[in-house]
Amino acid sequence: MSAILVVDDSKVMRDMVVACLRAIAGTTYTHASTGLEAIERLSLAHFDLMVLDLNMPDVGGIEVLEFVRRQDRLRALPVLIVTTRGDEESRERVLRAGATAFLAKPFTPEAIIAEVRRLLPEPAETRA
Template sequence: MKQILVVDDSATMRRMVMASLQKLKDVTFNEASNGLEAIERLVLAPVNLMILDLNMPDMHGLEVLQFVRSHQAYSHIPIIVLTTKGDETSRAEALQAGASRYLTKPFEPKTFAAQALELLN
């Protein structure tokens, strides 16, 4: 069973992400409402894919991304940044920091699910 960690300060957005991915086989979900909670979840259970918002309280998504990429135990985890920030600077920063994909909200569920499935395999 593969584990997807959905990190977003919006409970509604976390539910939308999980609903979009519910048809993926052999997948379970874990949630975090901020960056610090995301790091805690990484320590507590293995993660096969992270869906990460950028604009969150306590710890910005880029900081989470940098933390994950700087620790050998987590650096292999694919990360989809899913954010409202559609500007090229934000995209370039996230990809340079190690994001596997950069997608903007609102998102197309089928395209999003295809991206997630590709990274899980």
């Protein structure tokens, strides 16, 4: 099984992400509604991938990302940034901060599925 952490302060958005990804077999999902909660969950359990929003109330996605990259055990965690800021500048800023991939909202289910399949350490389906 692959464990995916979905971080967004919007519940609808988290639900939409999970609904899209359900098509990938052998995955489990954990929700985090704030940046701080995401950091806490990452520190307490193992995840294979994080889907991260940038715009959150307490600690934004960039800060979560910076925190993750400073931690030895999280340095290699694939992080997919999902954001409404789809411009080139934001993309570069996010990739510089350590994101593995970047997806602009609105995205299609196919697009996020393709990204997640690419980022998971090994195809979840074959292990499931």
